[in-house]
Amino acid sequence: METVQQLRDRLAARFPAARVELVLNPGVAAEHSLRLDAALGRDIALFLRDDPALRLDYCSNVTGVDWPDKEITDVVKTTVPDPAGGPPKIVEEKSVHVQPGCLEAVYHLYSMSLKHGPVVIRLRTGNRADAVTLPSLTPVWRSCDFQEREIFDLFGIVFAGHPDLRRLLMWDEFKDHPMRKDYVEPDDYEWEPTAHGAVLERAKAHQLAAVAGVVDPGQSSANPPKAAPGSTTPATTAPVKEAKP
Amino acid sequence: MLGSGIINGLIVTAKNFVGSYHDPKRMVTVEYPEQRTVLPENYRNFPFLISENATDPMGTLRCVACQICEKECPPQCIIIEKSKDKKPDASGKPQLYPAVFGIDTSVCMSCQICVEVCPFDAIKMDQVFEIAATDRFHDLFLTREKLAKPNSYYHQIHPTEAAEVDGRLNTERKAAEEKAKAAAAAKAAAAAAKSVPVAGVADPGPASPRPATPIQPASAPAAPATSPVPKPQDEPRSSPAGEGGPANPAS
Amino acid sequence: MSCSDFNDLDAELTAFGHPGGSSVRAVHDQFHGDLLEVSMGPQHPSTHGVFRMVATLDGEQIVKLKPVFGYLHRNHEKIAENTTYLGSMPYTDRLDYLCSMSTNWAYALAVEKLSGQAVPDRAQYLRIIMAELTRLVNHACLVGFLFNDLGTSFTPLLYAFREREKIIDLFEALSGSRMMCNYQRFGGCRVDPTPEWLAAARTLVENFPRFLDEYERMLTGNEIMLARTQGIGRLDPAHAVNAGLTGPVLRASGVDYDLRKVDGYGFYPRFDFRVPLGAQGDTYDRYMLRILEMRESVKILVQAFRDLPGGPIMDPKAKLRSFRPKAGEAYGRLEGPKGELGFYLISDGTPNPYRYRVRPPSLINLTLLEEMCLGHTIADAVVILGSIDIVLGEVDR
């Protein structure tokens, strides 16, 4: 099979209107991928499927990746010549700019008839808020059906042209998209007394109410979370110490 | 012919029926409470802490409260609080110890990662599987006292592994001792002056979990809210005689 | 009883276009009566867990069937992204809880691909032994449950479980847990089997064909079994490939695609085994393929026990704690008992994966469930679902 670089060149020649970028994978696996123009995504996908040299008839894995907005600190070094004639000074100018985030759909394509692969293609949305529409590749590969529904469910990418775009794993009334990096869990669980860390902090109010029965949760949650052993603060003793035989 | 497949099937089940009376290989049932299978040595259930000495489990825990297992535990079921003081471990080196060590077995998934990451061989997998309890919140939360089991018990349930671990530890300790001896011989005078007060603090004394238990039922519901008395809690080792004094009148 | 207009229904069926070739269509015409919508699941004896199928019936015939997922969803991927690479290993046990050994391996494979970790020879062999034993476990379970769906009174299931029990006991003796093995590590395996364990496993594997013979004698030629499974849930290869079906379900349709041969991961190229292929792609082929695959697995296991080399089981460079692969991404996949099980990982150099994705064969093999069931009766739908072989822990993750 041709390399990803060759494939990119061929795609660029075949679809001059489309932007096909090579995304290098710096890791050991070195599975480089192609970022396709979302507008022409489906045409390119059809080409990939039907091209006799490629015959990528099998779309193995479809997944979303969330790239949140990232603050990037640019350091611009300028050499300011010293007017006094000394050695030139290096002035660092720091500027912070926000790299806009996006959502990305990654497709791993293989060929079952020619037994080669993978070709990894990526489609990017405009941003993470409103421009989240990508063309659905389900008409090209039926295997994308449930996986694109899952991405729609968990990441919030809307796949235009998907025949049955509903939430797959979460219930229909669910609002958020849990796999996004900025997803905040709703604090509406029935907390059970558990022992550890962050969960403990959040559970403490609930626990105390359940265990002591008399302690006001609001009052006790104001106490420091972890007091030193032997501390005289009664509230901190509750979850762990009650467990003593 | 129609029916031959059905008759073949009937023959197979009939063979199994007869076989179930004379062929023990076919019968896999173990009538549990009366009969028990021998647990394989590698069987793992929930973790326990190893203490060097059965008579003083809290004083001789191998755990040094490094909190690696707490961090690595995938379901985050371990809770550790470091002690403020230090006490000598098996090789005599002063170490921290866990003032609080709890494992929530209702969260624990018996994955053994805590055992694998522990650099001190202090936590091992237990084989007790009859852990049914009536209070799912408190009986399933294992505290330091419930978790601590002597090294001999470890040898009993995982003989091969324990022998290997002990062998490794012994060589390490011997090397450490020899090193310490060499170091001690070099600056014996300076070290002796310092070591006396440390030993005094770390002395476990007669305190054991026993004195704490009688007061527990009476004071438990009211104490967290009202009683200003510092309860010994799961700190029997660090509770000196002075603290036991005020606790007794409360009962 | 819900009654819907068949015209709408027909329109809906055609609207859901099937790319590439004709498809199974519901036999439904105007002269039939009202339609009955039955919600099978999430509490139903033969949905193999909390799976739900909303079936629209015309009499007993299925004219529409929508799978509903998510009742066992716990967002495994999010959990894994919030824990270390090692920390998600025990969670992978809980994906396909019947075959934790292969799921472990798939994850280890992906991480090893991501980090460039080498694996010693003995560990490679052990992995193949475990994976093939797992295949035996899974397929034995599957054929047992399939007959339960077909209406036996548990007899074949219990015969299959009798054999499975022996393998599971071996897993327990080795890894400490019967189902949640947590055995593979990045760069090797966790426990080295003792010679006694290997001897016991070898005896078991040598006796396994006897169970298969007994099982086949009891059921494969059974006239009711033939009538219930042949021609049911037919799947043509073009559709199967396009829908991304993998594993025995795909090969039952006659597509030769076994990752053990195609990717040759692990040491599989060193082994001599064949890949059975079906012709009709119906439930009977899917059943028989499992039986034949078990026979091939036995062959692989015999070779593996024969050739098992000595040596370490962990790569000395492998790190257990503070494992941070270089930034990059990798997609590792292997031929699980249910199909292609893949793990897609993106690392950003931190101890936790930036993106962790499981490609669940159980979920994707359900893509064509509706097409396979259309035109068959409700009794067949249950059998077709059984022959696809799903585990809800993996479907819903």
Add this chain to the structure above:
Amino acid sequence: MTTAPDSFLERAPLELRDWAVQLLPGPLQWLAHHLITVVAILAVFGLFFAFTTIAERKLLARLQNRLGPNRTGLPKFSILPWHLKHTLFGLSQPFADAVKALTKEDIVPAAADHFLHFLAPVIVVAFSLMTFAVLPFGREYLPVDLDAALLYFFAAGAATELAIFMAGWSSRNKYSLLAAMRALAQLISYELPLILSVVPVVLVTGTLSTKAIVLSQGYWIFGFLPHWFVFTPWGFAGFIIFLIAALAESNRSPFDLPEAESELVAGHLTEYSGFKYALFFMAEYFGLTALSGLGVTLFLGGWQAPFPFLEFIPSYLWFMMKLIGMIMFFIWVRGTLLRLRIDQLTRLAWQFLVPLALLNVGNAAFWVLTTHWAGPLQLVRWGVSLVIVILPFFFLGRSLSAGYAPRTYRYAP
């Protein structure tokens, strides 16, 4: 036919009844006579039902290499000294089950037709019990000696299927409704082969009375071979058809479609709980027992001993032993076979069993016409009769299983 001695054991239950009856004043004696009979049947077959359930569970367990229920013993407050050690092999399990069923909450769906929902289990038990009235349990043990006993039996038996439909319809559950439809289809399909399989017996014996049918099987060929109808070609074919149809009529595996647990959850029983569920369960076993009893009566010589020298065993024990044998066979079948689909079920009935049964009626007619053939002609008679059974079975079987065969598989190159 040698007349069996009226041994003490043979007569004992009757004597006991007569003794009890004569204690009462004259006008009540007729009533008491019948009441005692009814109570005796209820008690015996109630217990029989109880032990059938435990036998089924234990036998199925053994077929499946399990142990089966073996824990229930005597209650702890038993005064017997050995209660602690003896679990009686779990034989008291049915009584524990009964207590459980009685104490369970009875849930009726809000949308259900409450009256029919209640009536269905009552009817199903009542009708399945009524069939026992015409079974000859022993030489002198026939509750009601009807001339048209067989007609009565089938009429009462068919009514239970109506109750199953009632249960399915009144539950307002889609699964129950589907099960009710299936039950009706099954009833109509299998009533016919069931009755047709019995017709040859009626043809040969010339009577519908069960008592007379048993008596006509009561002599020995060559002095030692039992002259049961199952040992004739038409009788054997009829018996096999009867067995299959009886399995279907009593909703047993492989014909347990109305309560197919893997498809329809529990079919018509989905919305039943507690004691009503137990009643259905009971009716199913009563139906099974009654049909087995009929099979024993018609084809297996009823209460007759198989060999003359075994006649010292009381006739009712012979009946019970044969009955138990039949039921064990049904359990064995249940432990082995898988379920048919509804279209295959009806196809089996209409395309296979009904033609076979019809031909078998002709076969029996041939048998009746040739009763006077003797000597070598006897062999011809057997040969012709066998051919009438075997050839249609072969050809119909081929057409029924056409297109279904085990396959061979290729391997990837």
